Amino acid sequence: MTQQTKPPIPAPTPQPEWDYYWEKTKQHELWLMRCNDCNQAYFYPRPICPNCFSRNTEWFQSSGKGTVYTFAIVHRAPTPAFTSPYIVAYIELEDGVRLPTNLIDVEPDPEHVKVGMACEVVYEEINDKITLPKFKPA
């Protein structure tokens, strides 16, 4: 009997405008972008503001704190790289953006996970290039 090896999590291939984001998560920092003309933060990062089309945009460091906007509990993993059950969630950050992520360190059970739950960022290295920001209850 040979042990089945779990395939790796499908890691992103960063495109040029996302290099900075992934460099920062590797340092355990979450950096987002905001527009200095319409004063809105947005996700995912891109140098041209999706709200007003301004190029007067900049990176800023997120507090990494937020609340669960919505979630789902995956019982049938889409590929063998993932082990169910696990929680997918959108976190509404204090900084005013919504981030897709996993919620960890909590039972994958709707009795334990609630919309509105406070949570904070943690970091999970998936390979030597990519560290994913994930969230746990605060």
Add this chain to the structure above:
Amino acid sequence: MRKDLSRTTAIVGVAESDDIGLTPNKSAMMLHAEAGYNALADAGLSIKDVDGLFTAGLSTLATAEYMGINPRYTDSTTVGGSSFVIHIAHAIAAINAGFCEVALVTHGEVGRSARARQGPDPRLPGPQFETPYGMIGAPINYALACTRYMHEYGEDRTRQALAEIAVSTRKWAQMNPKAMMRDPMSFDDYHNSRWIAWPFHLLDCCLVTDAGGAYVITTAARARDLPKKPVYVLGAAEFHDHALMSQMQDLTVHPAKDAGNRAFEMAGIKRDDVDLNMIYDSFTYTVLMSLESLGYCGPGEGPDLFKDQRTAPGGDWPVNTSGGGLSYTHPGMYGMFLVLEAVRQLRGECGERNVNPKIALCNGSGGSLSSSGVAILAVD
């Protein structure tokens, strides 16, 4: 919105591929071709009459070559399962502008039997920001939207509506010989089916099948000389909201809200005038929020639309009489099959499940609740 374009075109032929369900001996392209030839036969037209070709998934270049068509107008718009409803609006524009007169719209997918599948495109934002978290595939993404609806409008009443939709759709499928799932389904069956991605049970999710479909659309004048009863296009419109589910600002409002308002305006009819709603049912939740967003009720009132099986056979408000993506067929981009059923219902060809509508509405949903195509069809 050009109201004068209402009733200028009609759907004159519809068909599925020779077989649907499981077709391991056929390619996606062959299902396009079979359905295309069958729809032309239904219309009393030949391949030589076709001067416009519309498709999604596979490019019109490949489809035209395989079928032996040299179109002078083509449209490969691919925005998910809504594409084939959106093609109605595009065909109205092309036909009225004189770019083509007989438009053939084809679909073919082997969702179940495909020998090769495409992986995600690493250039896109999805594989950067969603895929690494296991946000892969429609059930997981749509579940995220449904949880938010439950939070805003009540979990129990939402759950009851999802159950009503699954059960009523199966009842229609039992009356459709082409439907894949025809066993009876009870409310207990629904509630006891296993979790796929909470809040979705297995029976909240559409099937994965092989199928092809096609329709032919031409001028209203030419339609009147063809054998089948013309099915006129009263109104049609489309809308995009986002691509990634995590970019959807309001997870409870379908892009059908915008497309629907313009389609109704073009058609010059009221919500109450619609006799049959054919609503893309990738998931039970898709039906709930689509009908709500189309303006049949106010925000959060959607669950009331499905009370006591009123959308089922014998009910006063039929929805998805083919058995839908939930129980009839869903090869990946199901929108084509909304149009086929609406046309057949309007022509009175659906046997015991016919509800004798005069006006039917189709709402196609594409991507992650990303795009909508609404078409309002009618017979005299």
